[in-house]
Amino acid sequence: THTGSVIASFTGDCAAFSRDSGSDLFLEGCTAEQVSSFQLASSGDVPDLYYSQSEESSNVMHLPLQTLGREAKRARVESIIKSMNGSEANPQEIIPEGTNKNTTLYPYQMEMFKMHQHQNQYQRCKQVQIKNEDTMVKNLYASPKLPQNTCMDIPHGVQQANHSQQNAERIKYMTDILKCELSKALSTSVDTIFKAQTKQERKKPPLYHQYYDSSPSYTQMTPVPLPAFQTEALSLVVRKDKSVPISQYCTGDQELTPTKKSSKSLQKRDFEREQRKITDKSWYVLKERSKEGLTTNHLKKAKLMFFYTRYPSSHVLKMCFSDVQFTRCITSQLIKWFSNFREFFYIQMEKFARHAVLQRVTDAEALTVGRESELFRVLNLHYNKTSDFQVPDRFLEVAEITLREFYVAICLGKDQDPAWKKAIYRVISKLDSDVPTHFILT
DNA sequence: CATGTACCTG
DNA sequence: CAGGTACATG
Missing domain, CATH: 1.20.5 (Single alpha-helices involved in coiled-coils or other helix-helix interfaces)
Incomplete structure (x- = not known):
């Protein structure tokens, strides 16, 4: 027998953590060797190696x-x-006039570029009368910079022939403007979300731990006063380029930066990152408000919500994803997402807790989860890949508590009980915070 | 029976 | 992450 089969016999009995514990019988037929080999398999240093992996598959x-x-x-x-x-x-390879060859433009820039192109073109033609004026469009875009109806540069003969082509171009121009305006408007609204979050982070004092009643071996954690505001991490405060208001760098991000790098390549890297964010944002914006089902952006949002709630109620889900039709399928997909998020979260916790045990960490208090920690880096990478969201302190606290719960349970040998995680889940499920209001769609 | 959760697998 | 399974709950 290998550990895989041992674990398999346990599954299903740890299901709902509301169920009472005391299932010693599931250890029947499981020898001490098997249990210990299971523990060894679980404590591997190799990331993503799930603990129930069979022995044959070595790290x-x-x-x-x-x-x-x-x-x-x-x-x-x-x-x-x-x-x-x-x-x-x-990014599209285009060669705008007066610029270097092979300039790479991203969608947002592409729109702007097209707009300028059209503006130039139309300003050159501003003397020619165009028949069948579309009054609605005219009213909508009564900007002084918009094309006038005349164009002296074009000879009369050509004028008629070019008419339909011009109209087509006008429509395209309008479309581009519309796209651009829509993009701008929506990105503003996205910015609002991040700004609102920033304000809330600023207003809210750090949450303290009033929930600890049944901690087995460590005392209530002392609340550590946090700096009032992490200005460094917030680009809203320090950013120079106002065109990218969404970015909020986490301190953990710096860890990814190699220490030895010329400032030039660093600048290039930052530039590329900004470019990526612009792309991400426009894509985020354009796909939002889709009524056809859950999109990648919904997934992104769900992951950010996980920083606040590990066990969102259906009601909360409906409030936060009211832009999609809530069929049974959609609901269970959302639930499934959070289930997967939890799974990843708990696997990481167990892995790091076991690692701490192997490192002979003396007590649970020594285990902390700061923004600079490897554990946070892993979590942030999973739920906030682009690091453009300021992870709430509360999440770090919850992560720390979870880590300590796992550590203590393992130290006490509770992990020999197949349902040992159930107790931890129960504790963690009580640590959900309210999802900030800017996540709720009206 | 519908819903929610955990676990396993691909 | 989604599909599937087992199980619990109301």
Whole structure:
């Protein structure tokens, strides 16, 4: 027998954590060797190796496969994004007049560029009368910079022939403007979300721990006063380029930056990152408010919500995703998402807790989860890949509590009980915060 | 029976 | 992350 089969016999009996504990019988037929080999398998240093992996699949054997898996995953995600955005997912290679060759423009810039192109074109033609004036469009775009109805540059003969072409171009121009305006308006609303969050972070004092009543081996955590406001992490405060108000760098992000890098390449890296964010944002914006089902942006939002609530109620889900038709399928998909989020969260917690045990960490108090910690980095990467969201302090507290719960349980040997996680889940499920109001759609 | 949760798998 | 399974709950 290998550990896989041992674990398999346990599954289903840890299901709902509201169920009473005391299922010693499930250890029947499980030898001490099996239990310990299970523990060894669980405590591997290799990321993503699930603890129920069978013995045959050693950690060493898994490394290359993992790498391949990540690459495949990455490729998959990229292709999905591409398919959602059409050609706009990739920066477009164009050569605008008066600029360097092979300048790479991203969708947002592309729109702007097209707009300028059209504006120039139409200002050159401002003397020619165009028949069948579209009064509605005229009213909508009664901006002084918009094309006038005359164009002296074009000879009379050509004028008639070019008429339909001009109209087509006008329509295209309007479409571009519309796109641009829509994009701007929506990005403003997205910015509002992040700004609102920032304000709330600023207003709210850190939450203190009033919930600890049944901690087995460590005392109530002392609330540590946090700095009033993490100005460094908030680009809203320090940012110079106002065109990218969404970005809020986390301190954890810095960890990813190699220490030895020329300032030039750093600048380039920052520039590229900003570009990526612009792309992300326009894509985020354009796909929002879709009524056809859950989009990638809904997933992104759900992940951010996880920072506040690990066990969202259906009601909360409905409030936050009211822009989609709530069929049974959609509901269960959302629930499934959060289930997957929790799974990842708890797996990480267990992994890091076991690691701490192996490192002979003396007591639970020594285990902390700061923004600079590896655990936070992993979590942030999963739920907030672009690091453009300021993770609430409360989430770090919850992570720390979870980590300590796992650590203590493992130290006390509770993990030999197949239902040992149930108690932890019960504790963590009580630590949900309210989702900030800006997540709720009206 | 419908819903929610955990676990496993691909 | 989604599909499937087992189980609990109302």
